[in-house]
Amino acid sequence: MDAPLKKPNKGDYTIAKAWRPISLLATLGKVLESVVAERISHAVETHGLLPTSHFGARKQRSAEQALLFLQEQIYAAWRGRRVLSLISFDVKGAYNGVCKERLIQRMKARGMPEVLLRWVEAFCSERTAKMLINGQLSETQSLPQAGLPQGSPLSPILFLFYNADLVQRQIDSQGGAVAFVDDFTAWVTGPTAQSNREGIETIVNEALNWEKRSGATFEADKTAIIHFAPKMRKSDHSPFTIKGQTVVPKDLVKIPKVDAKPRGSTGLNTICHRDRPTRGHLTMPTSINHPFHSPLTLA
Numbered sequence: 001m002d003a004p005l006k007k008p009n010k011g012d013y014t015i016a017k018a019w020r021p022i023s024l025l026a027t028l029g030k031v032l033e034s035v036v037a038e039r040i041s042h043a044v045e046t047h048g049l050l051p052t053s054h055f056g057a058r059k060q061r062s063a064e065q066a067l068l069f070l071q072e073q074i075y076a077a078w079r080g081r082r083v084l085s086l087i088s089f090d091v092k093g094a095y096n097g098v099c100k101e102r103l104i105q106r107m108k109a110r111g112m113p114e115v116l117l118r119w120v121e122a123f124c125s126e127r128t129a130k131m132l133i134n135g136q137l138s139e140t141q142s143l144p145q146a147g148l149p150q151g152s153p154l155s156p157i158l159f160l161f162y163n164a165d166l167v168q169r170q171i172d173s174q175g176g177a178v179a180f181v182d183d184f185t186a187w188v189t190g191p192t193a194q195s196n197r198e199g200i201e202t203i204v205n206e207a208l209n210w211e212k213r214s215g216a217t218f219e220a221d222k223t224a225i226i227h228f229a230p231k232m233r234k235s236d237h238s239p240f241t242i243k244g245q246t247v248v249p250k251d252l253v254k255i256p257k258v259d260a261k262p263r264g265s266t267g268l269n270t271i272c273h274r275d276r277p278t279r280g281h282l283t284m285p286t287s288i289n290h291p292f293h294s295p296l297t298l299a
Contacts, residue, residue, distance in 0.1 A: 002021045002022065002130065003021070003022055003024055003131075003132045005021075005163055007019065021131075022150050032246045033153050033154040039116065043113065044058070047061070049166050050161070050208075051168045053069070053176065053177060053179070055162060055180045056168050057156030057160055066180050070086075070187075076173065077173075080189075081191075083189065083190060083191070083192055083195075083196060083228065083230070083235075084187050084189070085188055085189070085200055085227045086227075087185070087223065087225045088210075088222075088225075088254075089207055089222075090101050090182070092217040093147075095159060096150075098158070098159065100146075102214060103158060103161060103162050103237070107120065110161060110164065121156065126142075127143045128141075128143060156181055162214070163184065163216075166184055174199075175187050175188035177203075186207075192236070193227040193234075194228060194236050194238070196227070200225065218243070220243045225248075225249040235249070235251075
């Protein structure tokens with residue numbers, strides 16, 4: 001049974017995408033899914049089946065660690081007097097849009113044992129659903145392309161396999177990529193923001209190729225670009241064209257929220273509010289000494 005829940009801070013709740021369908025699954029089934037998720041996670045960490053820069057749904061790889069990792073990349077660029085230009089993507093209906101055949105293929109390519117592949121294939125097959133809206137229950141409907149059910153403890157780790165190819169890239173002084181489940185961020189560095197344009201355009205083309213291969217859709221209105229420039233360096237707000245839409249670099253983007261303007265004096269004072277109800281609400285004060293101003297403000 002699925003129940004739609006309101007997404008936070010949406011102005012118009014008469015449109016479907018302002019709601020998130022949550023699968024209300026049988027308790028015993030969720031226990032079994034948790035066991036399988038744990039086995040998959042053990043295989044991932046034991047054999048290195050996923051990129052190390054893929055955060056979320058993995059032990060010791062939280063959202064805060066992802067942002068601290070990204071912050072260190074910005075510091076490294078600044079130490080070299082370089083500008084770090086970053087682009088962030090969000091997959092529309094990430095779990096719902098997962099294609100079972102591609103998921104199994106990608107898990108197999110990364111060395112997942114056959115017994116777990118068969119279990120996951122069965123988990124994604126012959127799914128049905130009822131919708132519960134305002135206390136009214138619909139008729140049971142078959143879901144030929146069901147994706148991954150939101151609310152299952154197994155879905156997050158499976159999605160990491162689905163978009164792992166997007167995240168898998170070398171991280172060095174020239175650029176890199178990081179993801180938190182379905183939120184994908186990549187960056188390039190260079191002497192100026194203008195010189196980074198070609199690198200950002202290459203990232204966009206690679207992301208759109210993955211989108212086409214995967215049957216996924218990046219939400220153009222949630223695609224964001226930001227330039228982290230050292231002091232005394234000019235930023236650049238020249239627009240990019242992505243999927244026919246103009247994207248202008250910002251001074252503030254949500255990853256869940258990153259500010260390009262330096263804050264603080266000699267350390268990082270971080271307040272992180274997770275903005276998704278499925279991730280809960282967290283406030284984490286942290287103090288980290290660093291010779292540079294902190295480039296990140298989290299909210």
